[in-house]
Amino acid sequence: MNYQETIEYLYQLLPVFHREGKKAYKADLKNTLAICEHLGNPQHQFKSIHVGGTNGKGSSSHFLASILQEAGYKTGLYTSPHLKSFTERIKINGQPIPEQEVVDYVERNKAFILDLRPSFFECTVGLAFEYFASQNVDIAIIEVGLGGRLDSTNVITPELSLITNISFDHTDILGNTIEQIATEKAGIIKPKIPVVISQRQPEADVVFQNKAVETSTVISFASDRYILNEYSVVENFAKVEYSDTQNKEIINLESQLIGRYQIDNLRGIINAVEILNKRGFAIDKKDLERGVAKVVTNTGLKGRWQTLRETPKVICDTGHNIAGITENLVTLDKYRYHQLWMILGFVSDKDIRAILEILPKTAKFVFCQADVPRALEADDLQQLAKDYQLEGTVIKDVNKAIDWVVQQASEDDFVYVGGSTFVVAGIHQL
Incomplete structure (x- = not known):
């Protein structure tokens, strides 16, 4: 099969959430764990950052990838859904996975896929993890697909978890209260792995704090620390200024992503970068500034304002x-x-x-x-x-x-x- 035939084969064979909705959602990790085991557990062969939340997780994932690229790291990026081509979901330093890699993955694992019948998303997660491991990425940014606790991506042990915000979406699956949805999103918080919450929300905060205590995790609420001084849009760039109340300094950023909602996303990103540096990464102020300023150029992100x-x-x-x-x-x-x-x-x-x-x-x-x-x-x-x-x-x-x-x-x-x-x-x- 060629690339297009391979994608159509998967669409026809496996349940696809972005086409079918809830009936394509698998509410456990059994299939993903089986796929990873079959592939030699590639998810344990590279460092990662796990990004969840209702809104902003895609933009935040791209910000982090762009910043790490600017810092010189070979950076994987897994996001969903795609806008134009399936290959957009899996990138290294902004370059989509080659179509032939997709063809070869399906060809190698066709018998296993036919026997297991995972969802399209579960199959895709396996492909992403195997590709990142085979290409020896320094780190990969992994965006949650839906929820968190039972999402197929939730088989990694990241360097850091980032949760952007909580609001009403997919309530037929995740619950119809902020507390219920937050409980699902909090499922990506791992024992002793730091977690950043980009935006405070009273009903969700309690859930996250309880989960942090339960997992002996250090939790940071970025919106407490980084106070917005100014936000403006000038010639297709957003200009944002924050006061860092802990370090008593001013942070100025220009972003290719303009939407006002990026104000909260960027708070989480700044906080995440500081924690990554504490965990042995080398990301300086210029890497942060360039990564934010060139996020679209570096990653190929589309469709955000x-x-x-x-x-x-x-x-x-x-x-x-x-x-x-x-x-x-x-x-x-x-x-x-x-x-x-x-x-x-x-x-x-x-x-x-x-x-x-x-x-x-x-x-x-x-x-x-x-x-x-x-x-x-x-x-x-x-x-x-x-x-x-x-x-x-x-x-x-x-x-x-x-x-x-x-x-x-x-x-x-x-x-x-x-x-x-x-x-x-x-x-x-x-």
Whole structure:
């Protein structure tokens, strides 16, 4: 099989969460442990950092990878889902895994995969771990797929765990209270392995503190220590200034990732870098600054408040739950524009009504539809939106929707494209 045939083979053979949702989720580590055992336990052959949370874990993973690259480390990066190509999920120093490596992995392990029938994600985790081990990475950043406690990635023993924040997402799997979701996310906290929490949240903090005591772990709340002095957006860069209340110094960073939600992510990153240095890494201030400033360039990250066009301004963002969309609306307030346009599509298992309730009624809407089985029908979304006095046009294809809006909009209008990772993934220009 060639690469494309191999990917299609896996999609057809194995349950795929990003297509099918909950029924593809395996709520235990049995398959992952079996895969790792079959592969010779590659997860124990390289150092790692484990990154979890509801929102911000992808951006934080890319920040850490970029910083470690700048510090001269051969750095693996495992994230999900992908936007354009499956190979985006597994990178070393920003370079995606070669397609032939994917083909060879499936060919070598086809009989085992057929016998075990793991999920697509479980199979992918095994591939990532084997690839990082075979390439002798110095360290790998491993992003949790879903939850934490029972996530397939939770078979590593990292140098550090980082949890970004907790909000409502995948409540049918993780629970419908902040405490329940935090309990699942806290599952990546390991005995005597330090953990950084990027953002304080009262209901979640208690869960994390109890888990830290239970595991004899040192826990750091980054938002206690790094106080925001200033946040601004200048020419497609975010400028952020913090006061470090412990070391009594000012930290200035420029970031290619602009969204206001990166303020909390960066607090966690700064704290994480300090802990890594205490654990024997050599990351200086310039590595931190360059890594943050070049995060997109170094890692190839896409879809985080990404500018697609300047006039009218068109940006896309993968924020896809109530907390993510709320933060994006706050970021929008930093911009001056005549008319806001929102091109939106969602998957059907999200709390869409809660999102619709907070959207600005003065915006002009276009409702589109992601090309995945979980997608909410654009016509159904249009009808739902009417319950919240949100009127708009249906143009199912996101690219046609963007073209149509650009033709309708004035030069000083602002166009936001999002609602779902899979809507953003469908943008040809990305």
